Amino acid sequence: MTNHDEAAGVRPLTPAWVGRHLETGERIVATEALHGGITAEMRRLTIATRDGGIRDLVLRSFVDPFRVAQAEDALSREAGALTLLAGTGVPAPGLVAVDPTATRCAYPSLLMTHLAGRTVLDDEGLETRLPLLARQLVAIHAVRPAERPRKYVTLTTADTVVVPRGADAAAWAAAVDIIRKPPPRYEGRFLHRDFQPGNVLFDRPLSPSADARITGVVDWAAASWGPADLDVAHCSTNLALLHGPAWGPRFAEAYEEAGGVLAATKSERLYWRVRDGLACSEEVRSVARPWREAGRTELTTRAVEERLDAYVTALMDAPA
Known part of the structure; x- marks a missing residue:
């Protein structure tokens, strides 16, 4: 629900910080919580312009005490990624301002432009969206930054894996053994590192038969340098959990059909897919x-755990 008190929903001190980055005569007239984020609080700020129009910005703030400790790195990395992507053709938000250490805001925050569109998480129309997702990821991996971002983070170890209740114990044990090994050699690419349907915006007409169009890719806080397989594996895992285990491998196929290049051998590809799962x-x-x-x-x-078990098991059962 939109709150038309310009200060409501935005923490004390933050409106003044935002105001310093608006055009002369502009002001915040509404705020709206945006749902779907895991690590940060997201709000859309409606800005009244001096000519009587309105425009929207998005405020990303790290509020949870556990997440605040990660905020400086995440927001600095996101600000760097948004700056790097400006003018590349990748539909990312534009950076307006960032305060990664909460020097002027109540919480570490980043202010960016608002992109039109919405996330689409339902099963209907996935066949149409899949090649669009694949082509967009190929375009992201084609970006050649003058300065490489930080190396990717793996996010898990063999000792921290949580085996779902009732899972195929043998398959999971074999999968864990895979990630005990050193990672395969790879040719580095610019990675989004959290590319999945929840971070892709579509301008989709109401008719399910109409072609969808990607209008934005958001949440660049984990942007990094690493193997294309890792981004593909992450999106594959998310598709498998959202829509069923069979969609994971289908995304990898769509990525290659779109011109993307994955690791040369099946064992190398399996390493990254298992690691992300x-x-x-x-x-x-x-x-x-x-x-x-x-x-x-x-x-x-529980339903997502069962899909994850089915997906990991299918990866391990696939022909070598």
């Missing part, structure tokens, strides 16, 4: 919650 085992609850909030109420934590 196992990483998800540690955060099933936090992954499933925003999906339910977005309307996928059937995706309980």
Whole structure:
């Protein structure tokens, strides 16, 4: 629900900071909480312009005490990524301002332009969206930054994997053994590092038969340098959990059909896909919650755990 008190919903001190980055004569006239984020609080700020019009900005703030400790790195990295992406053709938000250490804001925050569109998480129309997602990821990996971002973070270890209740113990043990090994050699690419349907905006007409169009890719806080396989694996895992295990491998195929290049051998590809699937085992609850909030109420934590088990098992059972 939109709150038309310009200070409501935005923490004390923050409106003044935002105001310093607006055009002369502009002011905040409404704020609205945006749902779906896991690590940060997101708000859309409606700005009245001096000519009587309105425009929107998005405020990303790290509020949770546990997340605040990660805020400086995440917001600095996101600000760097948004600056790097300006003019590349990748539909990312534009950076307006950033206060990663809460020097002027109540919480570490980043202010950016608002992109039109919405996330689409339902099963209907996925066949149409899949190649669009793949082509967009290929375009992201084609970006050649003058200065490389930091190396990717793996997010899991063999000792922190959480095996779902009732899972195929043998398959999971074999999968864990895979990530005990050193990672395969790879050719580095610019990575989004959290590319998945929840971070892609579509301008989709109401008719399910109409072509969808991607209008934005958001949440660049984990942007990094690493193997293309890792971004593909992450989106594959999310598609498998959202729509069923068979959609994970289909995304990898769509990525290659779109011109993307993956690791040369099946064992190398398996390493990255298994690593990302196992990483998800540690955060099933936090992954499933925003999906339910977005309307996928059937995706309980248990349902997502079962899909993850089926996906990891299928990866391990695939022909070598």
